[in-house]
Amino acid sequence: MSESGYADTQPRMGFFTDTSVCIGCKACEVACKEWNLVPASGSSGDGEMDLLGLSYDNTGDLGSNSWRHVAFIEQQVPASRVDNLGMPTIGAPDQQDETGVRWLMSSDVCKHCTHAACLDVCPTGALFRTEFDTVVVQPDICNGCGYCVPACPYGVIEKREDDGRAFKCTLCYDRIGDGLEPACAKACPTESIQYGELDVLRLRAAERKQELHADGVTEARLYGENPDDGVGGTGAFFLLLDEPEVYGLPPDPVVTTRDLPGMWRRAGAAALGVAAAVVASFVGARR
């Protein structure tokens, strides 16, 4: 049995997103929409294009109509840390500047948690765990109760307003079942998005982190790779170049069902309190 409770019929599949080589082309966003027939979305969800004014990010966040989201972060850093892409400029190159802009770009996606809150709380069984250890919604079962939406510690899954049901990344369940890689990974021109067996990806990620550290990029860190984190590690994990919250990721997410036994105990005790109070209220009341 795997940690998530699935009988091991085949290895767990996942994503390693190496943000250090992301160029912000958004090919993943487009490929995902094309393959999965995800409706057009501005951030307002009305299908109109939205210009958010947040660098090059006009998607804003993950949601029912955005299963991949490329974040763009512009940071002021010492000039020595600016990536020189050798782009043509106008006028003499200005090397005297003490600071420059560093770009952080990262393609975010459903984490396919080992302990997935969305799946835990779904009352209908619409959300289920596949043989690849991924987390998928069955649209023919979901009744749009919306419980999964606030349950996800990463703010991934969302109700599609005009449809009523919840939608999110399926890790291209229909493609990987046929031995294809997910659409986003296929489209990624820099192999920032890598798809494969999770064990292999974890090794590769550890190597990549060491390589970057050796090159002096000491801020490189892995996010979601640790099986001891609050969600038991994620099936889609990341190499980041700054703190997770800078990318809009929670720094220490937990699956809240972890605390469920304690919560039921509290609620049970409170219910007994109600029962006792009701009984006590009738002392001496008999006519």
Next chain:
Amino acid sequence: MSRARGPDRDQQRSAQGTGRAQPSRRERAMVEPAEFRSYYGRPIVKEPAWEQPDVPLYLFLGGAAGASASMAAMARVSDLPRLARAGTLVAAGGSLASVAALIHDLGRPERFLYMLRVFKPTSPLSVGSWILAPFSGLATVSTVSLLTGKLRPIGTLAGNAAGLLGPAMCTYTAVLLADTATPAWHEGRRELPVLFAGSAATSGAGAALLLVPTREVAPARNLGLAGAAAEVVAEHRLEHNLGVVSETYRHGRAGTLLKAGKALTAVGAGLSLLSTRSRVASVAAGAAYLAAGVCTRFGVYTAGVASSRDPKYTVVPQRERMAQHGSAVQ
């Protein structure tokens, strides 16, 4: 479209680097502003997808129904027919309305029976559905028997069974809210069951104070006082013991609603002391309690929404936890 679009542009810009939470003026003196970083100040977790007023009403009605059913069962054995009757009617009416609110909130209402497709202990909504469905059925049977005078023994049996389920009706909704990543609800997981138990007791008592003649109203008065005490304690803890997240229970619309709820509870409790002598006082106390219940439930709901809209309430508590226990990010 209810997607929260957080703080204004200026703050979004500044939130890029190190953002500073802006505390209200009154608070500035007492609390260090929380330092946190974020992605343009945008929310991390999603706002609860439920509609207002559906879900806050579902919480209120279910709680009032649960306490009323238990009261009705006790009133039957204590030979207080008017109190038993009122409790039975409120239990059925409240729980059926609660079911209606829940179904209305579904994205696919025609699939409401899918709630009973499986029983999932990890899902408080599944467990809750398996409490709410039999409860509302039993309460309805009991009411029909009461109103028609037919099948009295079965009606009594059903009413007593509903009375046994009543306390569970009062508190399961607290777990429903607490088992989410919504900071105000999850951080308040220890206090919410007590608050909801107290609020259900005052609401159930309020309905009885409104409907029952003075000579039978004493138990409702007693229950209301006990509920009010539990509410005050739990609310104080929510407002002060949850670190930065407590702000969401004190400020904004949630703060206003919860303050109004507290004031109305106090008025209800005070007036209820006269309820065995004055019918007018009894009715006024009942109305105050019911209004308090509505304010409290909407207040808790609103605090949850506010806490999900500002990344501060997600990032700061998690950072504090990491500082205590070490980081999982390597």
